[in-house]
Amino acid sequence: MRWNASSAVHSMPLFHSVLTLRSRxxxxxxSLSRRHAGMRSAFLLGPAVGWIVLFAIVPLGLxxxxxxxxxxxxxxxxxxxxIENYTRIFTSPxxxxxxxxxxxxxxxxxxxxxxxxxxxxxxxGRLKSRFAPLLVxxxxxxxxxxxxxxxxxxxxxxxxxxxxxWALSSLNVIASPVQLLYTRLGVVIGIVYSxxxxxxxxxxxxxxxxxxxxxxxxQVLGADDGAAFREIIFPMSLPGVVAAAILTFxxxxxxxxxxxxxxxxxxxxxxxxxxxVFLVLFNWPFACALTIALLLIMLVxxxxxxxxxxxxxxxxxxxxS
Numbered sequence: 001m002r003w004n005a006s007s008a009v010h011s012m013p014l015f016h017s018v019l020t021l022r023s024r025x026x027x028x029x030x031s032l033s034r035r036h037a038g039m040r041s042a043f044l045l046g047p048a049v050g051w052i053v054l055f056a057i058v059p060l061g062l063x064x065x066x067x068x069x070x071x072x073x074x075x076x077x078x079x080x081x082x083i084e085n086y087t088r089i090f091t092s093p094x095x096x097x098x099x100x101x102x103x104x105x106x107x108x109x110x111x112x113x114x115x116x117x118x119x120x121x122x123x124x125g126r127l128k129s130r131f132a133p134l135l136v137x138x139x140x141x142x143x144x145x146x147x148x149x150x151x152x153x154x155x156x157x158x159x160x161x162x163x164x165x166w167a168l169s170s171l172n173v174i175a176s177p178v179q180l181l182y183t184r185l186g187v188v189i190g191i192v193y194s195x196x197x198x199x200x201x202x203x204x205x206x207x208x209x210x211x212x213x214x215x216x217x218x219q220v221l222g223a224d225d226g227a228a229f230r231e232i233i234f235p236m237s238l239p240g241v242v243a244a245a246i247l248t249f250x251x252x253x254x255x256x257x258x259x260x261x262x263x264x265x266x267x268x269x270x271x272x273x274x275x276x277v278f279l280v281l282f283n284w285p286f287a288c289a290l291t292i293a294l295l296l297i298m299l300v301x302x303x304x305x306x307x308x309x310x311x312x313x314x315x316x317x318x319x320x321s
Contacts, residue, residue, distance in 0.1 A: 060295075067288035075282025085289035095273070095290075102270040103297070105184070106253035109191040113248045114241065116192065117199030121240065122233070124200070125207025139200050151190055151257045158186050158262065182264035190258035195251050199244035206240030207233065246305055250298055270294055 067085055072078045089095045124135055142150060157163045160177040168174045180186050210233060218228045256271040263269075270290065277287040 063288045064292055066285050067292050069285045071283045071285050075284065077284055085286045086293070088286065089289060089293050098268060098270055098273055099293070099297070101267070102253050102294075105188060105191070105259075105267065105269065106249050109188050109195060109252040110245055110248045112188065113192050113195045113199045113252075114245060117196050117244060118203055118241065120196075121200045121203025121244075122207050122237070124204045125210070125237075126233075136201075136204065139197055139204075142194075142197060147194065148257060150194065151261050154186075154190050154193065155181065155261055158189065181262060182266050184263070184267045187255075187259045187263040187267040187269075190262045191252045191255050194255075194258065195248045198247040198251055202243040202247065203237060203240040206243075207237050210236050242305060246302065249301065253298070254294065 066077065068081050068083065070078045070080045070082050070084075089099075120139070124132060124139070127135070158180040159165075160179070160181070162181070164180060165174070165177040168178065180189075214232050214236070215228050218232050223231065253269075254271055255269060256275065259267050259269045260272055271294075274287050274290045274294075277283050277290065281287075
């Protein structure tokens, strides 16, 4: 088939007409959005809201709906409404203990992560150097590596003949290997390592937004560096600390790979139980109930935090004006 230049030229007006007809609804919608503020907001937020509803709200609603059903033979779900899945969670000593252990490990990991992350976030936030962006990039570098690979690296570090025990033995600190792998401590180490960027970055963002004039004014009034930190920088950095604590706690309580690979049977967390109930026992309604219970606990934590610190203060309430 030959390409005919003249026929292509003659078909251009038709092509332009088709494009014009198809673009008229879009132009009309844009014109309407310019005249009405509510329409403009709906036009801008509609895609994002639709995405959240379709891929977050609807699946969550399905999970909540399944949690009130029964599991029949061979994992078949029967359409019989019941609340026994929730009563089983909160009346069984096993699941209460696993939930409690998950929360305690989450608190332990959060405290350690904040103690390690705050100095780094503070230093990066107050650093006035051309190398500051490079250091921030190094903090984010672990995100570029597979989480599974990083956890397996800690498996090699914590094992009996791993890096830590080898170093301690070389320094004659220990006579026999210390049990670090498949322990609660190993799980906390893995979670803290993975959660550190989630703590450092919010603290860095808030500290870097603190106006230096506040510190200079305190020093003019006689405050030394320690007093300026205690009275000015630390109180104004608390929103970042709270944001880091929330992110770290949620991440820690919902961790799966760290307890599965580094904890073994010594530190079973709720996420491991949910996966086991889903994929091994095929009890989908009960697994959904465990998921909703974990979500409700997270919502309670966020609700309690919101009473202490407003959302506005988390995002620049004490920043530069």
